[in-house]
Amino acid sequence: DQQVKQNSPSLSVQEGRISILNCDYTNSMFDYFLWYKKYPAEGPTFLISISSIKDKNEDGRFTVFLNKSAKHLSLHIVPSQPGDSAVYFCAASANADKLIFGTGTRLQVFP
Amino acid sequence: ETGVTQSPTHLIKTRGQQVTLRCSSQSGHNTVSWYQQALGQGPQFIFQYYREEENGRGNFPPRFSGLQFPNYSSELNVNALELDDSALYLCASSLGSSRTGGYEQYFGPGTRLTVT
Numbered sequence: 607d608q609q610v611k612q613n614s615p616s617l618s619v620q621e622g623r624i625s626i627l628n629c630d631y632t633n634s635m636f637d638y639f640l641w642y643k644k645y646p647a648e649g650p651t652f653l654i655s656i657s658s659i660k661d662k663n664e665d666g667r668f669t670v671f672l673n674k675s676a677k678h679l680s681l682h683i684v685p686s687q688p689g690d691s692a693v694y695f696c697a698a699s700a701n702a703d704k705l706i707f708g709t710g711t712r713l714q715v716f717p
Numbered sequence: 718e719t720g721v722t723q724s725p726t727h728l729i730k731t732r733g734q735q736v737t738l739r740c741s742s743q744s745g746h747n748t749v750s751w752y753q754q755a756l757g758q759g760p761q762f763i764f765q766y767y768r769e770e771e772n773g774r775g776n777f778p779p780r781f782s783g784l785q786f787p788n789y790s791s792e793l794n795v796n797a798l799e800l801d802d803s804a805l806y807l808c809a810s811s812l813g814s815s816r817t818g819g820y821e822q823y824f825g826p827g828t829r830l831t832v833t
Contacts, residue, residue, distance in 0.1 A: 610759075638820045640820070640821065640822075642824075647826070648826055648827075649721070649723075649807055649809075649824035649825050649826045649827050650760070650807070650824045651824070652821055652822070652823055652824075655820065655821060695759050697759075699820055702820050703765075703773055704750065704762035704765060704773055704775060705750070705752075705760070705762065705809075705822060707752075707759030707760045707761070708759050709757070709758055709759050710758075710759055
């Protein structure tokens, strides 16, 4: 049972444009959501998070939006840069318990 | 501030053998979680240790076991290795647990285990 889903395995975006990565979840007990970025041969790097009591959190070029009624969250990166090319994982947690990860979306930002 | 470190980086074992992976948590963090990441998948939770006690376990058999030490470093032990255990093993540290609200977990670089 995949509680966190990232339905787009890959995304290609031109440098300077907006990248939008999507994530859906099924467990209504999740109260905290996180995005991680992963480069090859490295561990996931924490990017940004959002509590279920909010619908938006912004940190520089990164913004996460949460739609609880749709059980959907998205990560916006604007403007996209070539260094953003990586695999992005969405993760969710209930009561600071284990993180449940999606399968990842590979973002490629081209010049 | 020292980040999460893991050793070894790579490891090759034979089916049926035992392996121990090690993790040093980020300075100031008292909780360590272990994850297994198979190729093309997201990390899957194995278990979490908070102040030397197991604080939750994922859907992994008992041959996966762990320890946390007083300095909050941790070990993951896997007995009777199977071919499907080949994966990247990730350690993550955080400040607190479900009891204290520690949500953000910070990952080490992982140990790549290959079982032949």
